[in-house]
Structure formats: structure tokens, C-alpha cells
Amino acid sequence: MNETAERVRIVDVQVLSDDWYVLKKTTFDYQRADGCWQRQSRETYDRGNGATLLLYDPRRRTVVLTRQFRFPAFVNGHDGMLIETPAGLLEEASPEERIRAEVEEETGYRVQSVRKIFEAFMSPGSVTEKVFFFVAEYDAGARVGRGGGVVDEGEDIEVLELPLDDALTMVARGEIMDGKTIMLLQYAALHLFRE
Incomplete structure (x- = not known):
């Protein structure tokens, strides 16, 4: 105790x-x-605990992100279309199991080897959720579907592949505003894509 x-x-x-x-x-x-x-x-x-993952290709220096409508951001004056890393609630699965399934549902990429890098409370003043952060390499051969999410869950997800430098510029311009995504992109810049 x-x-x-x-x-x-x-x-x-x-x-x-x-x-x-x-x-x-x-x-x-x-x-x-x-x-x-x-x-x-x-x-x-x-709301339970969650997991998120950054797909990255170290050879091409690219990342895979998603864009989807988020109503809470919309009612706070944003257009609601947030660019994010794939993520989801654990729903009684292990963080590793859940993030593999979420990544495939949202992006169409099937990842085998995921690496946990840290855990974080995202809004500890009021939300109990702890998020498990992962990274995984990808290549074109890992894409087994189109992604897009689960229609019955209200998901309508666009898949984006971007150079890491472009994604970091989008953070600086306020085009990427999701906290978990910014954390993973910064991690990638510091640890995954070092020159």
C-alpha cells in the first residue's frame, strides 16, 4: 500500500x-x-485506461497519423477534425493487444512488434485515465486493409502518411493539437529519427 x-x-x-x-x-x-x-x-x-501508438518508418522518415471528428474539440471552438495517433480504450484487454487491434482498425496496418515507451495521465485534475504509449515500425507490406475505424462506433477516420518534419511543423502551426500525438512526435524526433 x-x-x-x-x-x-x-x-x-x-x-x-x-x-x-x-x-x-x-x-x-x-x-x-x-x-x-x-x-x-x-x-x-x-472512462478506463487507454493506449496509443506511433507508426514510423525510419528509412523514409515518415509517420502514420489519423484525422477524425472530435465533438469536444468542436464545441471548444475548433473545427473538430483532429490529427492524432491511433488510440483506444483497453476494454479489459492488455495494452499491447488493444493497441494492435486499434491500429489495424484505424489505419489498416497490422503491427507485430510494438514497444512501450512510457505511461502518462493526460488530464489528472479530473480524468482517471492512464494512457500507455507505444511505437512500432511499419512499411507498405504491413498494410492489410484500408483502415477508417469501426462504423458502428461512429468512426470515420482518414489515414495520413506524413514526413516527420512536416508533422512537427504542423504542431508548431497549431494544425496538430492532440496531446498524445504531440508527445509521440516529440519522442520520435528525440529518439527514433536522430541524424
Whole structure:
């Protein structure tokens, strides 16, 4: 058990929504660094953990990304069409199993060897989700389908193959705004495509 667990006492948990995912309001007592207890209340959105992967070709210096409509970005003033790395929720599968399936569904590429590079909480102030980040090499022979996602899940995904330098320029111009994608592109620039 971690030492922080002794500093948290749950007082009340209310389920505010259990529709798409679970939104809870939790009241708890937290023991501060000075030893005093403070009552706090937080809302958490639990959608499960996820995985994402950057497909890259080190010989041609290219990456495979997707473009799809994201309603939350749309209601925040964006056109909603976000360029991203393939990703999905684990849904009780291992991160490695799930990301292989997601990559094939979204991009049409079948990857055998995936390498986990790190894990991260993407929005820890309110979302419980932890994302597992992977990379995998690809080539034209690994494409077994057209991709595009699963229609029954509302997916309508465009597959993009870009030079890494173009993708990094798109980040700088604000054309790529998805956090997980920016993290993986920066990782690629630092570790996968070094001169």
C-alpha cells in the first residue's frame, strides 16, 4: 500500500452520471503536509485506461497519423477534425493487444512488434485515465486493409502518411493539437529519427 493512502479518507461518493462513462463526485479528507486534515470535494470522470501508438518508418522518415471528428474539440471552438495517433480504450484487454487491434482498425496496418515507451495521465485534475504509449515500425507490406475505424462506433477516420518534419511543423502551426500525438512526435524526433 502506498503511503499516500493513509492521508486520504473517503467521506462520500455520488455517481453523477453513468451514461457514456462514469462521472463521480467524491468528498474526502486529505492530510496536508503540515499534518492538518482538510475536507475536499472532486469530480472524476472514469472512462478506463487507454493506449496509443506511433507508426514510423525510419528509412523514409515518415509517420502514420489519423484525422477524425472530435465533438469536444468542436464545441471548444475548433473545427473538430483532429490529427492524432491511433488510440483506444483497453476494454479489459492488455495494452499491447488493444493497441494492435486499434491500429489495424484505424489505419489498416497490422503491427507485430510494438514497444512501450512510457505511461502518462493526460488530464489528472479530473480524468482517471492512464494512457500507455507505444511505437512500432511499419512499411507498405504491413498494410492489410484500408483502415477508417469501426462504423458502428461512429468512426470515420482518414489515414495520413506524413514526413516527420512536416508533422512537427504542423504542431508548431497549431494544425496538430492532440496531446498524445504531440508527445509521440516529440519522442520520435528525440529518439527514433536522430541524424
